[in-house]
Amino acid sequence: MHVIGKVWRSGAVALAVGFGLLEAPAPSHAQRGPQGAYCASNDNRFARCQVPWRDAELVQQMSKTRCVRDQTWGFDRNGIWVDKGCRGQFAPAYGRQYDDGRGRGWGRPPQQLQVRCESHGGNRQFCPVDLRRDDQVRMVNKLSGADCRQGRSWDWSRDGIWVDRGCRAVFVVERRY
Structure with missing residues (x-):
């Protein structure tokens, strides 16, 4: 194909897109709720919200x-992106703390996030939450008659909170920036 034909074809495509004759894939809109927005990579596909x-x-x-x-x-200028099967609840972040290991930097007061985690039938249940090094987790509302004791029937790690032995509770994650 000659150069003139290529230029004409690319110009025609640009005009068709501009007039809406050809559709470009529209970005997904996050499903917003009281705690933020839900965004999902379904079938391991890349998605934007x-x-x-x-x-x-x-x-x-x-x-x-x-x-x-x-x-x-x-997160980029087009919003949240997810890929490879990641699905989650997202919330606005208002800045990042500078931390050089000596406590220097800036930040804001701790943000609290509530997570409900329940052990059914006495089985261990893991509730994934992205926890950071300086985060603190504490139980604020026991929902079961079973004993909920940290280190025995519940605890947390960087990947989330786990409950066991029938412990059902609401936990608060204090996020420090």
Whole structure:
């Protein structure tokens, strides 16, 4: 094909898109709720969710696939993106703390996130939550008659909170920036 034909074809495609004759895939809109927005990579496919925030943080992982910032989810000028099966509840993030290991930096007061985690039938249940080094987790409301004692029937790690032996409770994650 001659150069003139290529230029004409690319110009025709640009005009067709401009007039709406050809459709470009539209970005997904996040399903917003009281705690933020839900965004999902279904069938391990890349997806974008538009939100009116300048940055986001994962507040609860909703998939078996681990959601890791800048690997299976991220945030850019087009909103939240998820990939490789990551599904989660996201909330606005208002800045990042500078931490050089000596407590220097800036931040804001701790943000609290509530997570409900329940052991049914006495079985261990893991509730994925993206926890950071400086986060603190505490039980605020015991929902079961079973004993809920940290280190015995519940605890937490960087990946989330686990409950066991019939412990059902609401936990608060204090996020420090």
